[in-house]
Amino acid sequence: MTTNKRAILVSLCVSIILMLAKFVAYFITNSNAILTDAAESIVNVLASGFAFYSIYLATLPKDENHPYGHGKVEFFSAFVEGVLIGVAGVVILIKSVYGLFYGNTVSDLFDGAIIIGATGLINLFVGWYLIKIGKANSSLTLEADGKHLLTDAVSSAGLVIGIIIIQLTQVLWLDSVISIILGLYILYNGYKLTRKSVGGLMDESNIELVEEVVDVLQEHRQQSWIDVHNLRAQQYGADLHIDCHVTLPYYFDLNKVHNEISNIDKLINNAVSRKTELFIHADPCLPACCHYCKMENCAVRTEAFKGEIKWNMENVTKNQKHFAR
Structure with a gap:
């Protein structure tokens, strides 16, 4: 069993045990606030079960129907988890608002607090x-x-x-108020998770990954790498996919172009912390590139070198050569 599968299996087993403990706390106390926590535990169990299946799919090798692998299922898994969290938040808010207006009898709150506190500590360690x-x-x-x-x-x-606080003050309506606050907090976290997963499903470019790659290329750039543009990066599970255009001297033969692209591939794979698949399109240089090209002893130069154009997020991600002066 892989490390990922073992980790998510631990999460699933722990979630089931803690869910049962929280419902015991609710039946002891009849507290809406505790029911809030118990209801979210159902989401934890469902999410962990689906996550286990997603990790299983993500580890499958590439095949004819999935040439990029199965890693993208992790975005769908995160989306489902975010939606489930959101649904739990809505249900909790409805129950809490009802309890705020119509009242709710609670008892044995200290016993419930001990159970909930213990489950919280366990979730803290498992989450970390x-x-x-x-x-x-x-x-x-x-x-x-x-x-x-x-x-x-x-x-x-x-x-x-x-x-x-409720036990010490005997202000029982605080139970529903606390439940509403926690429901809103749960709903907000469900939105954040859903937003991130939708971005991945829609192939939203991973800005942090692009910045990391741009910094690596700028730090190790070679004379023959005249410019890099149209750079994009997406993550599919544990795999990172990058495509970009690299401008090289137009007089390089095919073997030389292949070597330059291979060097870029090796550079990025050695610099980033995950497996990376690159799709690099080679562009020939133009006379307009000469003023920022640092190739020494170039026989076809039409203009003297005037200064390097530093690669950054603004110019590397555009689909055009760097003609700016």
């Missing part, structure tokens, strides 16, 4: 573990599940504080 493994293996699914559990841990901590 999932995020650590997810970052190490570039798994969006594990990171999303880990952040979800951290969110659950934070809401549990707020819930415990609220329960103690």
